[in-house]
Amino acid sequence: MQPDEVNLTVDFLGLRLPNPLALTEGPLTGSAERIRRAAAHSIGIMFTKGIRPQPATSPNPFIAKSGRRSLMNADWSDIGFEQWLLDLEELRDRDFFLVASIAKNYVTPQQAADMAEEIARRRPDAISLVDYDPADLIRAVKLTRPRVKLPLMVKLCPFMPRLEEVLKTLVEAGIDGVAAMDSIGPVLTVDIETGLPTMGSADGSGYLSGEAIKPVTVKYVYEISRFVNLPVLGVGGVSSAEDVVEMTMVGATVVGMVAKPLLQGLQVFDQVEEKLREHLARRNVADINSLRGLTHRRVAEMQTRYDARAVIDATQCTSCGLCVRVCFQQAPLEVDGSTQIQRDRCVGCGLCVSVCPQKAITLR
Ligand SMILES: Cc1cc2nc3c(=O)[nH]c(=O)nc-3n(C[C@H](O)[C@H](O)[C@H](O)COP(=O)(O)O)c2cc1C
Structure with missing residues (x-):
């Protein structure tokens, strides 16, 4: 089989994406201009940086490489809601898929629903709500759902407590998809020459993403897709075609990257797409969708062994x-x-x- 014969299209939130790769919330999608720049690459779908009511100034420095392939950040959107409405208006005419992401953490559920309705008028392809508090997130979805016809999804924080119960309630409230996960934090790294934290935030702490967090995401996506029959976006630590395959096997329909393109440039999307095609073609996998959930099936038949040497x-x-x-x-x-x-x-x-x-x- 030739790489260009492999089917990479996936169905997500009622949209047919050209490939399963996503550029999720972060500085690379921090404005209409940055989103248009990213759109030149092999990205199936993009998510705006988390939209908040007011612009934020992140104390310097707010992004740093951590270890060999991970990243610390304490980064908030430097444009506020009013400017985002203008940017979304500017992006109305586009030939790529775009999800508007609301940083629900910073507003009440009622404010989030108001923001979502206003944003929906600018016609993104979907709206995502991101929150660390499950009760608040559920309230926000319940208030937003009747007011917004667009697909509505949520992005979960790492280690969400009572996951199964929360997901069930979110599904009943009408979500169309789930993303996992946000960076892990707060965490702290220190420059041992100065003793200072590497992040300039008030207490020096930040959020960790990149390769170090991948096993957490893999387990999370595996669990979420056991509990819900909705498309799942796996993001956290992905940096290669092999990682995309792994996320797909544990149930992801779409697979996101932020740390990797921040560290190595947006062309990593083009490289990962090409390598993904080659990887699947070599194994005679004609359609990436056939791999989804393979791990769940294998675990069901797995036998515990004690005598292997x-x-x-x-x-x-x-x-x-x-x-x-x-x-x-x-x-x-x-x-x-x-x-x-x-x-x-x-x-x-x-x-x-x-x-x-x-x-x-x-x-x-
Ligand atoms: C610098 C930076 C800024 C980010 N900003 C946001 C944000 O505004 N909203 C959000 O939901 N996630 C944000 N994220 C989290 C990413 O969308 C992603 O969930 C996380 O980084 C894990 O993916 P990765 O390991 O590929 O970086 C940010 C990540 C980074 C590195």
Whole structure:
């Protein structure tokens, strides 16, 4: 199969997206001008930066690289509601999909519904409400739903308590989709040369996104798609085509990125789309939609094992010694230039399997 034969179109909120990639809320969608710039790339759908009533000034600095591939931010929209209405008006004539995102945290449920109605007149493709307080979010959806005909979705904060119950109530209130998740925080990182926090916010704290948070998102999307029969957008730590596949397998219809394009430029969307096509074509997967929920099906048939032990394929092993170094049981042994596992010492933890650069070790 050729990469261009792979179907990447997905249905989300009643829209047929050209691919499952989303640029979600952040500085890259912080104004009409920035949104139009991003639209030149292979992005299936975009979300405005969180719209608040008043413009905010984020104390400097408010974005910093953290570790090798993650990001800290303490960044709020520097344009307010009135300006966003003008920007959305300017974006009315467009050939890409756009969701207007309301930073519900900063307003009452009633104000959020008022904002949503006003925004809906500018014809974005959908409206999203983002909140950390589940009770407030539910109230906001209940007030907004009867006033807005556009698709309405919510974006959840990390670690939402009573997830199943909250989701059920949100579905009853009429949401059309769920996004997970916002950056994780508040968290703190410190510059060890100065002792100062890396963020300039009042208490120095910020929010973490990028690769460090991906396993949290994967679990979250897996859980959400167990509880609701609505399209889910997975965002948090995604940086590659393989990550898009992983998110799809745990139930995502759309997969977002913010930290990665901030660190490496918007062309990462074009690269990820191309790599995604190649990855699926190599595996003869004609349609990305066929992978959705695969993990749920595999988990249902998974058997708990206690007797698997590491086995080295001598034809692949280069005796690099990595498995010897990481094994706390000292099970691998180098004998005459080749490495073997002492089966009676191995406890089947799997660490050697995961570090072997040759993929020469399996658990059997
Ligand atoms: C600098 C920055 C600003 C952000 N601003 C918003 C925002 O205004 N509203 C919102 O819901 N999420 C915001 N986010 C969160 C992202 O939309 C996304 O949910 C999160 O960063 C996880 O994705 P990532 O790991 O790909 O960055 C922001 C993220 C970053 C890095």
